[in-house]
Structure formats: C-alpha cells, structure tokens
Amino acid sequence: MDQLQAMRVFTRIVELGSFTRAADDLSLPRATLTHTIKRLEARLGAHLLQRTTRSVRPTRDGEMYYGHCVRLLADLDEVEADFREAAIQPKGRIRVDVPGTLARHLLVPALPAFFARYPQIELDIGTSDRFVDLVQEGVDCVLRSGELGDSSMVARRVATLEQITVASAAYVKKHGMPETLAALQEGHVAVNWASPNTRRSTPLEFRVGRKLREVIMPSQVTVNGADAYLACCEAGLGIAQFPRYRIGPALARGDLRELLPAFPPPVLPLNVLYLRQRQQPLRLRVFIDWLAERLKDIR
Structure with a gap:
C-alpha cells in the first residue's frame, strides 16, 4: 500500500475511532489496516494511535500528523477533481439518512429517474428521525425537516413545506x-x-x-x-x-x-446537511443538486 493510501487509511481510522469501522468503510480487511498503520508508524518513527478496548484515539504525534494528512489529501483531491470532473461520470457509494416518511413519499419514487441519469452511483439509504453523527457513522448527508440548531455542518435548504x-x-x-x-x-x-x-x-x-x-x-x-x-x-x-x-x-x-x-x-423547512469540506465529492454534489431539483416544488 502506497504512502497516500496509508494516509487515507490513517485519517479514516481517526475519524471513525475504530479499525473495524474504518475497514468496513474502506472495504478493506481489518488486518490490512493494522499492517498499514504499523508500517506507517515505523516509517515515521512515531506512535500515532492509542488503542483501548473500546476505541482508538490519536496520540499527540498522531493529532499533528492527522492535521497534515487532512490538508494534503484535500489539496490532492481538489487538484485531481479539477481534471477529472469534466470528463467522468459521477460514481461511487453515497450513504444518506432520510426520515422514513420523506423517503417513502418523496425520495424513493423518484430514484428510477436519478439512476437513469447517474447509473454509476450507488445509494445506501438509512431511514430515521434520530440524530446522526456523520463522521462516526460514515454518513455523507442527511435530509431533515424543521428548524436547525447550532451545527458545524453545512445546511442547504431544498424545500419549504406547507x-x-x-x-x-x-x-x-x-x-x-x-x-x-x-x-x-x-x-x-x-x-x-x-x-x-x-x-x-x-x-x-x-x-x-x-x-x-x-x-x-x-x-x-x-x-x-x-x-x-x-x-x-x-x-x-x-x-x-x-x-x-x-x-x-x-x-x-x-x-x-x-x-x-x-x-x-x-411552514416547515427541509434541509440537506453535510460536512464542511474543501472539496466535496462529485457524486455527493450531484446527489444534493438532484435533491434540490426534485423537492423544490413540493408543498
């Protein structure tokens, strides 16, 4: 595994607080992640992660390295995206959480048209009204109705419901x-x-x-x-x-x-919430744009 991939593995483990959840999110064997972190720590000569029986946290060196990784990977993703997006079809998996009623009445009936437009995108749809931790649960965006409290997430208004x-x-x-x-x-x-x-x-x-x-x-x-x-x-x-x-x-x-x-x-505002990031994945951007287009006339 190359250094860039090792950095991505490390940042995902830190964000999810677990080797197992990171392995599932990256679709890699857990043993691969363990081996990758050992080699990374050996190359850097630093202990990056503190493991307990319940969670994984970065050490002081790990926190510093994580900050550098996030900035470097964001810059790399932004550069690559500038060259790719004009020529490629959006693809990949999007994890979204939607209240069950909204999913059944507004989202699911329109999905055939979405997949006809974006055949290489896969959706993993959860249905709940509970609070969802996007980082810990690996969710890309949530659709929520009602007024929003203070949040570090970005909120995009997609409809106003009578x-x-x-x-x-x-x-x-x-x-x-x-x-x-x-x-x-x-x-x-x-x-x-x-x-x-x-x-x-x-x-x-x-x-x-x-x-x-x-x-x-x-x-x-x-x-x-x-x-x-x-x-x-x-x-x-x-x-x-x-x-x-x-x-x-x-x-x-x-x-x-x-x-x-x-x-x-x-009236009841309807918002898409997602994490603030420098370079939003193309698949997520087109999905949120499609949601706004789909829901703009809903009353």
Whole structure:
C-alpha cells in the first residue's frame, strides 16, 4: 500500500475511532489496516494511535500528523477533481439518512429517474428521525425537516413545506369543528408528537397574523414516529399537524378534514446537511443538486 493510501487509511481510522469501522468503510480487511498503520508508524518513527478496548484515539504525534494528512489529501483531491470532473461520470457509494416518511413519499419514487441519469452511483439509504453523527457513522448527508440548531455542518435548504391542521372525519363528527383557537381548549384533544431525540412533547403551532402562537392541548396518546402520528390522527384520537404533501390523498378522500385554515401552522423547512469540506465529492454534489431539483416544488 502506497504512502497516500496509508494516509487515507490513517485519517479514516481517526475519524471513525475504530479499525473495524474504518475497514468496513474502506472495504478493506481489518488486518490490512493494522499492517498499514504499523508500517506507517515505523516509517515515521512515531506512535500515532492509542488503542483501548473500546476505541482508538490519536496520540499527540498522531493529532499533528492527522492535521497534515487532512490538508494534503484535500489539496490532492481538489487538484485531481479539477481534471477529472469534466470528463467522468459521477460514481461511487453515497450513504444518506432520510426520515422514513420523506423517503417513502418523496425520495424513493423518484430514484428510477436519478439512476437513469447517474447509473454509476450507488445509494445506501438509512431511514430515521434520530440524530446522526456523520463522521462516526460514515454518513455523507442527511435530509431533515424543521428548524436547525447550532451545527458545524453545512445546511442547504431544498424545500419549504406547507403544513395544515387536521382531524379525522370521525373526530369532527364526535367533537365538532373548532372555529377559533380558543375553541381548542373546549373539549378537544390532540395527538401529541414527541421529539425522537429529546422525548419532549411539542405544542401545536398556529400563525396569527405575523405572530406564532403555541397551543398546548390535552392528549391521551403521545408518539415519536411519523407513521404512528398519522395513524392515531386517522383513528380519531385527536388533532394533529402535517405537511400537506403527506396527507393529500386522505384529504381528497374526506378521511381527514382541515381545521382552522385561517390560522395555518408555520411552514416547515427541509434541509440537506453535510460536512464542511474543501472539496466535496462529485457524486455527493450531484446527489444534493438532484435533491434540490426534485423537492423544490413540493408543498
């Protein structure tokens, strides 16, 4: 294995904190990585990695060498990319994590067109709403809805989703149609949504003019999954709020009824998050561009 490849092996081990995860990510035998690091340390005359039973961390010399490796490899990748990209077809594997509902309704149905355009790209799609550590888990990008907290990742807005407040036809028949926000406190209940990350329930939100008003309602059921949230609403267990694209067919059939259209929920931003890097791989760049193109008209 040449020196450049040894540097790539070393940086991936540091980033993932594990020989095994790095071997899986690089599609190399673990023994090859162990042999490579031993030869690298012998050539440099320095101990680069500190191994424990649970993780692998760089030594002080390893941290210094890692910084040099990252800069040198980024420069090399940038130079090579300038020459390659005009002539080559994007190829390789992309690991992406997408909420299951978004994957099923927006991403997967459009994949045949994506693969027709980029036949040499492979997608490894995870479906979750949880926090994903892109470095530790080797994920290239995630698609997430909602407002973003502080993050070291780059966020690219790809859509703004209209939301509406709904209840099932059976619920409306039993509890009536609320005409004002105050009426929500008079015999109505909600399906509570709890964040998969914090487990805290979130109130219903409504726009009143230019102001945002939160309404906390009683509830008999709390969920943290999108499918369960919709199923509970359809079962008549309470009022809920969804992106319009998600429940369009149910609205058209009359299974769900829109409530309080004069006080709509705030729009829901949809962002692609990825690591900040000097030279983004071509395969990832075209995938993110395709996502933006695919989702720009989704409401």
